[in-house]
Amino acid sequence: xxxxxxxxxxxxxxxxxxxxxxxxxxxxxxxxxxxxxxxxxxxxxxxxxxxxxxxxxxxxxxxxxxxxxxxxxxxxxxxxxxxxxxxxxxxxxxxxxxxxxxxxxxxxxxxxxxxxxxxxxxxxxxxxxxxxxxxxxxxxxxxxxxxxxxxxxxxxxxxxxxxxxxxxxxxxxxxxxxxxxxxxxxxxxxxxxxxxxxxxxxxxxxxxxxxxxxxxxxxxxxxxxxxxxxxxxxxxxxxxxxxxxxxxxxxxxxxxxxxxxxxxxxxxxxxxxxxxxxxxxxxxxxxxxxxxxxxxxxxxxxxxxxxxxxxxxxxxxxxxxxxxxxxxx
Amino acid sequence: xxxxxxxxxxxxxxxxxxxxxxxxxxxxxxxxxxxxxxxxxxxxxxxxxxxxxxxxxxxxxxxxxxxxxxxxxxxxxxxxxxxxxxxxxxxxxxxxxxxxxxxxxxxxxxxxxxxxxxxxxxxxxxxxxxxxxxxxxxxxxxxxxxxxxxxxxxxxxxxxxxxxxxxxxxxxxxxxxxxxxxxxxxxxxxxxxxxxxxxxxxxxxxxxxxxxxxxxxxxxxxxxxxxxxxxxxxxxxxxxxxxxxxxxxxxxxxxxxxxxxxxxxxxxxxxxxxxxxxxxxxxxxxxxxxxxxxxxxxxxxxxxxxxxxxxxxxxxxxxxxxxxxxxxxxxxxxxxxxxxxxxxxxxxxxxxxxxxxxxxxxxxxxxxxxxxxxxxxxxxxxxxxxxxxxxxxxxxxxxxxxxxxxxxxxxxxxxxxxxxxxxxxxxxxxxxxxxxxxxxxxxxxxxxxxxxxxxxxxxxxxxxxxxxxxxxxxxxxxxxxxxxxxxxxxxxxxxxxxxxxxx
Numbered sequence: 001x002x003x004x005x006x007x008x009x010x011x012x013x014x015x016x017x018x019x020x021x022x023x024x025x026x027x028x029x030x031x032x033x034x035x036x037x038x039x040x041x042x043x044x045x046x047x048x049x050x051x052x053x054x055x056x057x058x059x060x061x062x063x064x065x066x067x068x069x070x071x072x073x074x075x076x077x078x079x080x081x082x083x084x085x086x087x088x089x090x091x092x093x094x095x096x097x098x099x100x101x102x103x104x105x106x107x108x109x110x111x112x113x114x115x116x117x118x119x120x121x122x123x124x125x126x127x128x129x130x131x132x133x134x135x136x137x138x139x140x141x142x143x144x145x146x147x148x149x150x151x152x153x154x155x156x157x158x159x160x161x162x163x164x165x166x167x168x169x170x171x172x173x174x175x176x177x178x179x180x181x182x183x184x185x186x187x188x189x190x191x192x193x194x195x196x197x198x199x200x201x202x203x204x205x206x207x208x209x210x211x212x213x214x215x216x217x218x219x220x221x222x223x224x225x226x227x228x229x230x231x232x233x234x235x236x237x238x239x240x241x242x243x244x245x246x247x248x249x250x251x252x253x254x255x256x257x258x259x260x261x262x263x264x265x266x267x268x269x270x271x272x273x274x275x276x277x278x279x280x281x282x283x284x285x286x287x288x289x290x291x292x293x294x295x296x297x298x299x300x301x302x303x304x305x306x307x308x309x310x311x312x313x314x315x316x317x318x319x320x321x322x323x324x325x326x327x328x329x
Numbered sequence: 330x331x332x333x334x335x336x337x338x339x340x341x342x343x344x345x346x347x348x349x350x351x352x353x354x355x356x357x358x359x360x361x362x363x364x365x366x367x368x369x370x371x372x373x374x375x376x377x378x379x380x381x382x383x384x385x386x387x388x389x390x391x392x393x394x395x396x397x398x399x400x401x402x403x404x405x406x407x408x409x410x411x412x413x414x415x416x417x418x419x420x421x422x423x424x425x426x427x428x429x430x431x432x433x434x435x436x437x438x439x440x441x442x443x444x445x446x447x448x449x450x451x452x453x454x455x456x457x458x459x460x461x462x463x464x465x466x467x468x469x470x471x472x473x474x475x476x477x478x479x480x481x482x483x484x485x486x487x488x489x490x491x492x493x494x495x496x497x498x499x500x501x502x503x504x505x506x507x508x509x510x511x512x513x514x515x516x517x518x519x520x521x522x523x524x525x526x527x528x529x530x531x532x533x534x535x536x537x538x539x540x541x542x543x544x545x546x547x548x549x550x551x552x553x554x555x556x557x558x559x560x561x562x563x564x565x566x567x568x569x570x571x572x573x574x575x576x577x578x579x580x581x582x583x584x585x586x587x588x589x590x591x592x593x594x595x596x597x598x599x600x601x602x603x604x605x606x607x608x609x610x611x612x613x614x615x616x617x618x619x620x621x622x623x624x625x626x627x628x629x630x631x632x633x634x635x636x637x638x639x640x641x642x643x644x645x646x647x648x649x650x651x652x653x654x655x656x657x658x659x660x661x662x663x664x665x666x667x668x669x670x671x672x673x674x675x676x677x678x679x680x681x682x683x684x685x686x687x688x689x690x691x692x693x694x695x696x697x698x699x700x701x702x703x704x705x706x707x708x709x710x711x712x713x714x715x716x717x718x719x720x721x722x723x724x725x726x727x728x729x730x731x732x733x734x735x736x737x738x739x740x741x742x743x744x745x746x747x748x749x750x751x752x753x754x755x756x757x758x759x760x761x762x763x764x765x766x767x768x769x770x771x772x773x774x775x776x777x778x779x780x781x782x783x784x785x786x787x788x789x790x791x792x793x794x795x796x797x798x799x800x801x802x803x804x805x806x807x808x809x810x811x812x813x814x815x816x817x818x819x820x821x822x823x824x825x826x827x828x829x830x831x832x
Contacts, residue, residue, distance in 0.1 A: 192696055192699070193695045193697060194695055197684075197685065197688060198688075200674075200677060200681075201681070201685055204675065204676045205673065207670065207671035208673055208674055210633070210653055210671075211633055211663060211671050211672070212653070212657065212685050212686035213654045213686055214653075214685070215654055271676045272676065
């Protein structure tokens, strides 16, 4: 009995996903079609990518509410620079790549800067993560409006659009590939590097880690930088997908990313969780959305279901923690 | 009605891995100040928690005012008339004195708080206690002594018959202690019975009517204060642990120092210009009362807390920047006082706890080699004797003694040369305790140097080659621990010298 239980707890929400798949494949003839499955994967790839960074942050016991705004700011940094290059005709003949590389570099730099500010204020300034990233959510969003002059920017080079919409072998969308590669890298980092071990330890007991001679501030700043860095990746994919960049982009992404991490089994208290879980969590949210769409259930019902899923996941986590604390001495 | 207010019969309490109380029986007379004394881990706090309803006992009977009673929660304790002044303040920091006193027992008219009445009754109690301070400010702005008075006033407001005070003087200044004793006498004169928990000898003589001595979860003796003497109490308190035959391993104490500390002060004024040397290959004991500044000193040397002034020299090299990173790099280990708070990653596996302070040993560059980690940690399980089926189990589920061994294994994994053990056996049963003693001696035999901070005098005497005593942030004495040194000598130095005790 307890073995079954252990195995179940290892699988996390995978059984739920499987059950959902079975139900939906009976309920709708379109659900199990390859095109629909790929569609789901395509839909969730940005959530999964941002969720990867969010998982690092939550594992340390923190939270990052600013990811959605950083997606917008980072994306617009790229868009505005690209437009500038394009309008000024700055790229000399034969060096068109400059007009792509420079904007992308700046987009990443902008995101990293925001993450570093978050990290420094939280780790060294001891501002609570919730407050700092909540403030950053507003600041970054404001900056996005300022640099874009509240305008939508469109027309992007083919390369960018390919990142968002291209398909490998005409079947597998690039964003999915990027998401899976990032999940694999992040899993490796968390499981097989010193840094990964420190991330879990920081969430388990910050003071004990510090007294073990580890620079906890470095670790804490790093996770917020990672969280922002993946936002830049998300921003580029988003622009490629839509072929527009606008200051409202990424609104609510923080909620999707947090939902994916939490549903995927990452403990909100830190120290426990896996990036692969977050990927499954993102998939579950995407499948619920897709299923409700296919069944012609009004979109207003979606938030109700997804909200309930988050609460159920945390409730489960809470019960698990309560069981653990029974053994305390 | 009998002369006893409270009779305890055969009270037992177990925690996983520890027998906290076994067959505790004694009686408390009405109107007495009844002291319960014992070393750390003797079971005093557990007993208090049972009486105040914070913990349930496993077996036993409590008779209060000749009636057998059940104390299932703090509410039932209050209803019986039992109030508790906890060691750590249990006030709500953002509420004022009046709100705190009436918390959970508010005076109301209908649904509305009767603030005037509550205030009046608080003022009356404060007047009775003859203490004055602002009743309007949040209690977090008041001193520890004032906060304690609020807790005592609560007892008076609700006319508690029994007030339990759990080490009330542990964080009070001399003047506040005198004030507290005045209040205790005042309560006694009004017929309130008091249970007073302490391990400070000098306090007993001043206020105790009767006392119960506890050791390892058992009652050793209950006796009238006038029928006993302090040396008798001490020997009963430390008991068989205080074995005159148990003496430290003879070692040369004139070896070159591996650690030199000069004129160290902290920001809070708890450490005042401390200097000492740790000779290579000995155990240096630090004795002192709780609050003497020993932990603060050690944390500064290790780099865990900022140092206001002073220098630390390790193996002849004066340290420019003290940080935990540099200390671990320099081969210093600090086994913290509170392993749950800042020693262990409780929710992670044992193995990860052992390797965390020196992951470089188990990795190539940034990448961990888990097989190497397993190979390196497994021998430590045997060396410090961690009792567990596997090092991959969570640290959370180990007993206190085993958790402490994990914390020690963590530092052995760093291959450190200087180990600072801060209260290494607090809350640990006798068996694990002697294992830790053996381990410490073995480490020193291997050439390592150890600082032992302990409030347990028998422990200091049994292990240290040199003993330094601290009193109120200063070093009050240092002596080589040969066979002539007695517990009394150390105790006198801990209390700040001879004059202080006699005066």
